[in-house]
Each structure stands twice: as C-alpha cells, then as structure tokens.
Amino acid sequence: MSTSVMANYGRFDLTFARGEGSYLFTADGERYLDLGCGIGVTSLGHAHPHVVAALEGQAKELWHVSNLYHIPPQARLAEQLTAASFADRVLFCNSGAEAMEASLKLARIYQTSRGAPGRYRTITFRNAFHGRTLATIAAGGQAKHLKGFEPAVDAFDQVDLNDLAAARAAVGDETAAILVEPVQGEGGVYPADDAFLQGLRALCDEAGLVLIFDEVQCGVGRTGRLFAHEWAGVTPDVMAVAKALGNGFPIGACLAREEVAAAMVPGSHGTTFGGNPLACAVGNAVLDVVLAEGFLDQVRETGARLTERLTAMAGNKSVYTGVRGRGLMLGLECVVPNMELLGALREQKVLALPADGNVLRMLPPLTIGEAEIDEACDALERACSQVGS
C-alpha cells in the first residue's frame, strides 16, 4: 500500500499482475474468477484478443490528435453507435461522469435553443448514481457522496424510482429534463419498470422535457440488449454511456437524437482527450464483438442460467433471499452483511461487488462460459455455508 496515493478509496489487500478472459492473476500466480469486471468495465474479459489487436494496431499509427481535426476512428465509432441505437449524433469524452455532464449540459442548451432558458432543473430518482463531479453528486443526491462537498449544485429534484405520479408532480416551470438509470447499479441493482420508463417518455413528450438515460453501467450489452432501455421499448432523447465501451480503456459518450444534438454548435462544449484515435479504436473493437451475430443472444442465455442457479441457491434464505436485475447485471438481496459474503467469496477466489442496500452485485464478463458459471456458483455455495446460520 502506497502512502503517496490519496486515501479516497478503501482497498482490499489484493494486487493483480495479469488478466486473461474471466480470470485475474496475482503476481504469485493465484487465480481469481472476476465477476466484477472492474465495475462493469472489462465486459469482454481481460485481454480480449480483438481489442488488444485494435489497441496495438492504433498505437503504432496515431495515439492522439486534437478535436481541431477530423478523426476517422471517432467518426466510425459514432457511426457504429448511431446505426445501432436511437441516436443520430455522439459526443465523446473520457468517463461516465463526463458523459453525464455533457448530457445535462445538452439538456440545458437545448431548452435555451428552443426559447426556454429558464428550464435548467433535472428530475432524478432516489438511489441514483451518476458520477462524482460536483453536478453529478447533486444529481445522485446521496448524502454520503455530498458530505463535505456542500453546497450541492442546486439543479436537481429527486423522487422515488418507479413512482410516475411523483415524477409528474415534480415537473415545474424550471424543469428541463428527467434523468434515470434504466437499471440502477451502485444504488442496489434496481431495474426501472418498463411501464415506468414508458410513462416517463410520455411525460417528457407532454411537458417538453428531455429524457436522459444513464446507461453508463447497464449499457453496451450488460443486460442482454445493446442498451437496457430496449427492454422497455422506449427511447430517450439523450443517453450517457461509458464503462464497458472501452473494456478498460477510458472512454465515455453522450448520444442524442438530432433535434436535441443540434443545440451543440462549435464552441459549446469540449474536452482535450475525448474521442481520440486510441480510445475510439478500442471502442470500435468492443462494438465489433458486442454487435456480432449471436453475441447478445448468448448474454441473455447466460444471464438466465446464472439467475436460475442463484435463485435456486437462495433457497434456505439465511444468507440471501433473492436475486434481481437483468441479463448479466445481478444483485443478491443479502441477509448477512454483504461485505461478509463478499469476503467469504473472495476467500473462494471469486470476486464480486457490493452495492447499496446490502446487495452483493455481480457484473460478470459477458463472455463468461458455462463451466465458469458453475465454478462461481459452487464457490458461492461454499461461501454461503461459511457465513450462513
């Protein structure tokens, strides 16, 4: 442990030297099955050959040029994303929080461009997580993230997830947008109801609001669809994506439909690194894999198999009572403290994640195989018998 690094993280006493597929290896060769993927980042597993080849190939050609110039890998990534989604235009950045900031700024400048500059507030939902910048901690509204960083940016009004009447009641003259994670991640793996998302769409259409989906965690194949909102059959006006888009190479993106995107003009917004050739070459390679025929079908099948086994194992109820989520974004509703179960699982050489509300979260590689799922579940069974009563 280095005392030269700021202490803003609590860390487990584990160090990895190498990763391959679903596994991480310590320097002395101990192998861990990785059901966290960073935090939903290395969704294609570690050192995926197609992604490594794309990175190496681009690294030999050109790492970086400014957005003062045309960037072909960036254009190609934007074309891949728009061809596969509701969006017509993409703005690239380097992280989830930046993709959120761009989305929130876009909602404001769009309202200004249509003659409603007084519309600047955004409705968000309890247990949300949108990042750790000043605006996004205010959007998330969680006391533990705001503590010590007050005053909070005063631009958000928060109501309960899946409470459409409350969202409707929160709309005022100053409301610009509604922001929701189709599946909340950090907040405890809570899926928004399909009918709720459909209701938000209708509400936004009625009131002239921008509907923003934060798919930073649930997007890019995680739920068995390219984007989680596809399950509900609704589309947003704006969407933030990041985590899995670069499989570990930092990249974020704000996607929007044309009418809204048109509010961004030269000089409106910018970032030095956003959309550089190296990041976009990696993003393109990730999408090549995720969009390949049959890949998402496989994710849905694997997700169903894992959910079934986890649900069956909840049987005795003394460790966890149930499983929620979608595809390969799953949360175990723990009875024992989630960190205790996580620790016991770690002793079995399996890594998972906590989430709020005493949840053990699993974001396994989308490429995880049947034998690895069995290995994970067998390890969880042993961990459960260790911590259970």
Ligand SMILES: *Cc1c(COP(=O)(O)O)cnc(C)c1O
């Ligand atoms: C991780 C996350 C973010 C923030 O992304 P960073 O890359 O950490 O800035 C925003 N929204 C959601 C839903 C996330 O899971």
